[in-house]
Amino acid sequence: MTSCKQTCGEFSFLLRPLSELSCLTGLHKRAAESTKLFIRQNWSPTGISLSKCCEGNSTIPMITNILELNIYDQDILKDDLCTSILFDISNLTLGEKETKVFITDDKTKDELWVEFEVTESPEEPGQYITNGVLVAAPLTALDVKIDKLPLTKVGQDLVLKLRGAYKEDQVISLPKNAEFLQMIRYYINRELETEIGLRTHCLESAKDCDKKVSAHASTTVTPFTTKNEIIVSLPVAEDKAELSLKATDRSEKDLSVRLDFDIPEAEKAFLKKRKVVASSALQKALNLSAAPDPSKVPTVAVVLSGGGTRAMTASLGSLRGLQKLGLLDTVSYITAVSGSTWALSSLYSDPHWSAKGMDEALLPLQKELSKNMYTLFSPSLLQYYKKELEQREKGGHPVTLIDMWGLALEQLIFGKKYAGTLSDQQRTVSEGQNPLPIYTAVNMKEDATGSMVAEWCEFTPFEVGFHKYGAFVPTENYGSEYYLGHLIQKLPETRISYLLGTWSSIFSLNLTQLWSTITGVMPTWTPWIRETVSSIETDQKPSTLDTLRVIPEAVFLSSFMNSRPVISKAFNFMRGFFLSNSYSENSAFTAWKDTHPDAFPNSLTPGDPRLGLVDSGFDINSGFAPVLRSHRHVNIILSLNYSWGADQFRVLKQTQQYCADRHLAFPRIDFNKVASEPEREVYVFEDEDNPEAPIIIHFPLRNVSFKQYKAPGVKRQGEKELKEGDVNVTTSSSPYTTQNLTYAPKDFQRLIDLTSYNIVNNRDTITRVLQRVLHRTAPEVQPTIPTLSASPINPTNQNNPTTPNNQSGPTNPTNPATPASSVWSRVVAGAKSLF
CATH class of the missing domain: 2.60.40.150 (C2 domain)
Incomplete structure (x- = not known):
């Protein structure tokens, strides 16, 4: 974050008629000042002040100043927008009059002539603070x-x-x-x-x-x-x-938004402690004679996917497998999307969860998930929802439909009111005893073609923010009111229960079906949900009841929720910030795409009074984005994918495109070659030509050798054991489809066992990658096991594991790239990958 003297300039312009039609022009210059003027046929010179250049440089603006000219067809009833013209004022020369001619209609060749003049302002320069993307003016x-x-x-x-x-x-x-x-x-x-x-x-x-x-x-x-x-x-x-x-x-020292692209000091302190834990774990896992230098220990991240209760359960099973192998303590980060945020929210309610047996955490969840999901809308819970929502609204927070979803998910996961907050989880990482949890959501922006583009927002126990903009606030202040980077009004910290609704907002459709089925009342918000996610595929027809009960509390709560938006709303902590004139040079922006929102600075998030965060699964159904930040220096990513569907590599394709658009290091994967090979339990992807790219260890949602083996090297015997291995994770008759929010105890345990087995059965694949990277970061550490082979290992080995912990199956890490699919063009299309 740097500060700069900012001088002011003034410009005036004279507009001339574009045709004989009755029309008016709306002038809107929002990047540096929120100014709107409307000028009709009798044109006259108009002046607007603007922020201009760092002191000592009178030609290059520091702040983006975009003049927006909206041409309207004047009408008795309503002035219809005909066209918009965006003009960057930095194209003008100080002290000179210039005439610009804009074509407003390609067919009629109508022209709008505008005469500009920029003059120096007599006012003293002001002190502005910037991180190179956002600029904070004095408050x-x-x-x-x-x-x-x-x-x-x-x-x-x-x-x-x-x-x-x-x-x-x-x-x-x-x-x-x-x-x-x-x-x-x-x-x-x-x-x-x-x-x-x-x-x-x-x-x-x-x-x-x-x-x-x-x-x-x-x-x-x-x-x-x-x-x-x-x-x-x-x-x-x-x-x-x-x-x-x-x-x-207000003093610039009072700035409450951290304008920086680096991780916060609290996270750096955590990593220092966590690397000590990881060093000891690596010594044991790799049979090293001594613990490696903590500063040279590889940074390992576990990336979890979305997928409702399936993702929550499978996440717990996979973490259980890592714990059994003694590898959980080598992990520094765990990121979550949608349903997997439920798993982390539950685990991190215990400050020492990873030091305890995972079964201790699984038992209460198994009990809660076995309940009838219709109890989410019992009369007593409906009263509870109403009371909590009213209290939240009185506290100053905007209340939306998604807040009620969060309360329903609270009951699904915890079975009671959970008062914990995200900042409370600081105690779960205070000594580096657990990996740092990173929860995710995305802020959706519409591009010029009507498609939706996501901006990733990350939530940690320390802070919440957008790496794209380099703007972060303390977690306890997320949702409070900010302006120009200053905290204006502190609001009560949002409970995790409400955040669950934001992180998992894609499941509003499921809960709406439950609501109408159980209560007999069609929610007033149903048309909005249908409009927003009408293309979402469901896995099976929703169950119905023979008799419908109309619950008065449901009618009352429906009335309370009327006119509430269907997406989460929170006050925008970036409100009032300007954009630097060089913002588009930052690799996080894709302004080079003409139709992308990044090419229209007046429409970017700092200009919005509120954030509209939704489930990250609308963009990419796996939490890669936070750990691909260069300042986190992640060396190895364990990708645990629980998305539903045949394409278990879709999240990798989308992530590869995400990285290509932003010039981030990521392995080059030949997905055509991967698709042509037999199914495996694990895949390893590495770019040997680019050591900055993390190695990806990808676990798809598959049942390969678990059908015949209940443990590595231990074959199933008898009909009962074979039946226990028959875990259906592919067809519509599966109990694990996203439509199902609750599981029978036996189904819960089988999914836990399958995902845990897939990790344990591939111990050697994981440890070989750890050894390989450790040898790169700490050459003095001598390998005690063979290094990772660059050639694919015979995938048939996975179908016949004969010895415990001798399982591997990496694909060729040096395959050339195949163009991956682009970021999903519509929010509704993004929802499909979860179902």
């Missing part, structure tokens, strides 16, 4: 004292509007016989020109308000270059309103 608290209101308006609510401010509309509520007038506080960028206005408060619908109410008065307020009180008079009819404005600057 000022502006106190507005209402000295006098129009006599005709006393006793009636008014709205005071300060354009571009945090909470720009604030209601003035006064009793009829008020003897005092209130003080209102705004937060603004004091260096930008703004406008203050006063109007009556309309309690009707926004549509009716537009017809009946207009601003009574407004005036332009120049940038606050003085700390003295400013008096503003607003004429209203024959009377006036008098306001006193006083600005107080």
Whole structure:
């Protein structure tokens, strides 16, 4: 994070008619200032101030300034948008008048002529902070004292509007016989020109308000270059309103958003402790004569996939297998998507879970998952949901449908109210005793073609943020209100139960079906869900009841949830940040794709008042993204895939494309060759030409040798044991389809045993990769087992394991790349991979 002196410039422009049609032009320059003007046929010069360049460089802007000209067809009923023109003001030359001609219609060749002039501002330079992508302007608290209101308006609510401010509309509520007038506080960028206005408060619908109410008065307020009180008079009819404005600057030291692309200091401290644990574990696992230097220990990450209860159960089984092999302590990170976040949320409720036998953690989950899923909507739980949602709303958080899903998942996993928060999990990693959990969600942005593009957001016990923007906040403050990087209003920390809804929002469809089936009430949000995820495939027809019960509590809660959005909503901690003019040079952005949202800075997330986070499975159904950050230096990734479907490599294809778009190191995989080979329990992919690329050990959801072997080298005997090995993870009749949220105890245990076996049965594959990487990071450590072969091992060995722990099956790690599928074009299409 660096700071820079930022000078201001001003530009004016003259617009000339584009045709004889009745039209108007909307001018919107949001990247550096939220300014909207509407100009009709009688054009006149218009001026807007803008932020310009670091001091000492008068030609290159520091902040992206995009002028958006929206051309409307003027209509009696509604002005229809005809076309939009985006113009980068950095193309202009300081001190010169320039005329630009824009073609507004390719068919009619209509033209819009705009004359620009950029001049130097006389104002003093300001101090701006930047990480190279985001730019934080100085924050000022502006106190507005209402000295006098129009006599005709006393006793009636008014709205005071300060354009571009945090909470720009604030209601003035006064009793009829008020003897005092209130003080209102705004937060603004004091260096930008703004406008203050006063109007009556309309309690009707926004549509009716537009017809009946207009601003009574407004005036332009120049940038606050003085700390003295400013008096503003607003004429209203024959009377006036008098306001006193006083600005107080906030120190840049109070910046509450971490603007950096590196991991936080708390995570670095954790890694230092965790590497000591990993060093000892490697000594035991690899039979080394001495523990390797902790600073040279490979960084290992386990990447879990989504898939509902199947993903949760299989994740637990795989971690159980790693624990049995003594390899769990070699892992520094565990990332989770969707259903696998349920597993981590349960495990990390115990600060010492990995030091205990996994069976201790599995028993209560088996019990909860064996309950009838209809109990999620019992009368008592419906009352509980309503009470909790009302309390959350009173605490200041936006309440959405997904919050109720989170409460339902809380009951599915914990069977009771769970008061834990994500920041509470700091105690689970305080001594490096467990891997660092990383939960994920994505913020969806629409591109120019209507397709959805994801921005990955990661949640750790230390902080929440977007690596793309290099913006992070302390976990306990996620959901609180921020502006220009400063914490404006601290809200109660969100419980993990609500976060579960955000991380697993794709399952709202399943729970809606349950709701209507059990209660007999069609939820008011059903049309939204159908519209949002109408293309999601289901694995089997939902079960129905012979008799429907209409529960009054359900009707009441349905009413409460009416008009609530179907996706999670949280206050945007990046609100108010500007984008650096060089943001597109950062490899995290794909602005080179003309239709990608990254090519339209006015539409990127810092301009949104709230975040709309959804299940990461809408993009890639596995949590690779967080551990591919270069600052985490991950050497080995154990990919545990529990997605449903025949293509068990789809997450790898998508991740390979994700890395290619962002210039991240990732193995080159020939997926055609992989598809032509017999099925295996494990695959190893390595790019020997690029040591920066992590080695991928990929475990697909398969039942290969487990059918004949109950343990490595131990064949099944008798009909009972053979039946226990017949675990169906492929057909629609399987008990593990995503549609099923609960399992019979025997089905739960069989999936645990299968996924645990697949890990244990391939011990040598994992340890060989560990040995290979350790020899690379610590050459002084002599290998005690053979190094990993570059040639594929005969996959038939997996079908006939004759000795315990002698299983391997890597594919050729040096195969040339085959173009992978691109990021899913639609949110609804992304949902298909989970079902």
